[in-house]
Amino acid sequence: MKRTPVFLLLFFGLALAQGYLSPAARAGLLEALTGPGGAYESYAFYVATLGAFGPKEPFRSILNGETEKLRALRQKLEAYGVSYPKKNPYLGRVQVPATAEAARRFAIALETKSIYLEKRVTRAVAGNADLVSLLNGFRLADHVQKTALEEDVTRRTDLAALVRALGDACRFAFGAVYCPAP
Numbered sequence: 001m002k003r004t005p006v007f008l009l010l011f012f013g014l015a016l017a018q019g020y021l022s023p024a025a026r027a028g029l030l031e032a033l034t035g036p037g038g039a040y041e042s043y044a045f046y047v048a049t050l051g052a053f054g055p056k057e058p059f060r061s062i063l064n065g066e067t068e069k070l071r072a073l074r075q076k077l078e079a080y081g082v083s084y085p086k087k088n089p090y091l092g093r094v095q096v097p098a099t100a101e102a103a104r105r106f107a108i109a110l111e112t113k114s115i116y117l118e119k120r121v122t123r124a125v126a127g128n129a130d131l132v133s134l135l136n137g138f139r140l141a142d143h144v145q146k147t148a149l150e151e152d153v154t155r156r157t158d159l160a161a162l163v164r165a166l167g168d169a170c171r172f173a174f175g176a177v178y179c180p181a182p
Contacts, residue, residue, distance in 0.1 A: 021080050021082065021125075021128070022124075022127070024124045024125075025124055025125040025127075025128060025131065026080075026082050027124065028120070028121035028124030028125055029073070029076065029077055029080070029082060029121065029125070029131070030077075030082065030084055031117065031121060032073060032117060032118065032121045032135065032138075033070075033073050033074070033077065033084055033085075034084070034085060034089070035117060036113065036117070037110065037113030037114045037116065037117040038114070038117060039066065039069050039070045039073050040070070040088045040089065040090050040091075041090045041094070041110070042066045042069075042110060042111075042114055043063070043066045043067065043069075043070050043088060043090075043091075044088055044090035044091045044092075044093070044094045045090070045094045045096070045106075045107070045110055046059055046062055046063040046066055046107075047063065047091065048092075048094045048095075048096045049096050049103050049107070050063060051096075052096045052103070053096075053100045053103065056100060057152075058145070058148045058149060058152055059103070059107070061148075062107070062145045062148070062149075065141055065145060069138055069141065072134065073134075073138075076130075076131065076134060101153070104149055104152055104153050105153060107145075107149050108146055108149045108150060108153065111142050111143075111145050111146035111149065112146060114138075114142045115139055115142045115143060115146070118135050118136075118138050118139040118142065119139065121135055122135045122136065122139070
């Protein structure tokens with residue numbers, strides 16, 4: 001009878017205790033944290049925006065949501081034994097638009113970018129129901145945040161003038177609801 005080396009038993013025991021993630025799932029979770037549109041970038045943008053314009057809504061509430069998303073994502077990465085950069089590389093490096101109105105419009109684009117990132121990462125972790133659920137929750141939260149920003153922009157600006165000014169970028173920034181078909 002062939003004996004299995006002890007280190008293999010320990011490795012597989014540790015992998016099962018932490019939960020196995022495929023290389024694609026690990027990379028996807030790291031991208032959800034550190035990539036463009038990821039939790040670090042979103043958090044840094046809202047911190048910078050509040051620093052520039054004060055505790056304005058909806059930025060303040062959205063920062064609370066981004067803080068929770070960041071905490072949950074870090075917790076999952078740790079639970080699966082995935083090392084990640086503890087320091088947010090975007091803090092202090094994110095450029096904030098000159099006006100609160102422009103920051104709101106930029107935030108809508110950032111939330112849209114986050115939604116697409118989370119959709120892509122969800123495909124990478126498709127075999128793990130726990131992570132799919134987490135990412136679906138993030139995507140729903142980002143959709144709610146995007147909707148709140150859109151409503152805030154609608155209340156504060158002449159939407160027709162904004163749609164004309166944005167031109168082809170309108171559908172990306174606001175979606176088909178507010179913008180005419182090209």
